[in-house]
Amino acid sequence: MSRRALTQYLELLKQSGIQQLYREPVKVLTPLDKKALLESLAQKYSDCDKCPLAAGRLNLVYGEGNENSHAMLIGEAPGDSENKIGKPFVGAGGQLLDKMLEAIKIKREDIYITNIVKCRPPENRNPNTEERLACLPYLVEQIQIIQPKILLIMGLVAAQSLLGNTNTLSWHRQSCHEFMGIPAFVTYHPAALLRNSNWKRPAWEDLQAFQKEYEKLL
Numbered sequence: 233m234s235r236r237a238l239t240q241y242l243e244l245l246k247q248s249g250i251q252q253l254y255r256e257p258v259k260v261l262t263p264l265d266k267k268a269l270l271e272s273l274a275q276k277y278s279d280c281d282k283c284p285l286a287a288g289r290l291n292l293v294y295g296e297g298n299e300n301s302h303a304m305l306i307g308e309a310p311g312d313s314e315n316k317i318g319k320p321f322v323g324a325g326g327q328l329l330d331k332m333l334e335a336i337k338i339k340r341e342d343i344y345i346t347n348i349v350k351c352r353p354p355e356n357r358n359p360n361t362e363e364r365l366a367c368l369p370y371l372v373e374q375i376q377i378i379q380p381k382i383l384l385i386m387g388l389v390a391a392q393s394l395l396g397n398t399n400t401l402s403w404h405r406q407s408c409h410e411f412m413g414i415p416a417f418v419t420y421h422p423a424a425l426l427r428n429s430n431w432k433r434p435a436w437e438d439l440q441a442f443q444k445e446y447e448k449l450l
C-alpha cells in the first residue's frame with residue numbers, strides 16, 4: 233500500500249470511529265472460510281442500530297457474490313427492491329447492471345457486489361455523512377476478507393466517500409484511483425443511467441477501461 237493510500241485509509245477509519253477491525257489470520261482463508269465468515273458477519277449486523285437508517289430497514293443488504301473474486305463492485309445504498317429482498321442491485325438498476333457486466337464479459341456471480349451503506353435511505357436519498365461513516369467498518373471488513381485485486385465504484389456518493397474528496401464524477405472517471413491500496417475505477421451508477429441515457433456512452437468507456445485491467449488478473 234502506498235503512503236498516500238495508507239494515509240487516506242487511516243483517515244477514513246479515524247472519521248468513522250473504528251476501534252477494532254477483523255484481522256486476517258496467518259492462514260490463508262479458503263473460499264469456504266470467506267463465505268462462512270461473511271455470512272456470520274451479515275447475521276451479526278442484521279440488527280445494527282448505529283445510525284437512523286435502521287428505523288426503515290426491512291432487510292440488511294450486506295452483499296453477495298463470489299467471495300473469492302478478483303473484483304469487487306461497490307455502489308451507494310440499497311433501494312426499495314433491495315430493502316425488501318435483502319440483496320444488492322435487484323431492482324431496475326440491478327437489471328441494467330447485469331447487462332453492463334455482460335457487455336464486458338463478466339457474470340454477476342463472478343464478482344462480489346455490495347454498497348457503502350447497507351440500509352435503504354428514506355425515499356432513496358443520498359446517505360449522509362453519519363450514515364456512511366457508520367457503515368464504513370462493515371465495508372472495510374468485507375474488503376479485508378475478500379481481498380479483491382480491483383474495485384469498480386459506481387456513483388458519485390460512493391466515489392467521494394471512499395476516495396475522500398468532493399470532486400465531480402467526471403474528475404473521478406478520468407483515471408484509476410486507489411482505496412486501501414487497491415486499484416479503483418469509477419463510473420456512473422446504473423440508476424443514474426436510467427435517468428439520463430446520454431451517460432451510457434461514457435459509462436461504456438469506463439467499463440472497457442475496467443475490463444482491460446480486470447482481464448489481466450484472470
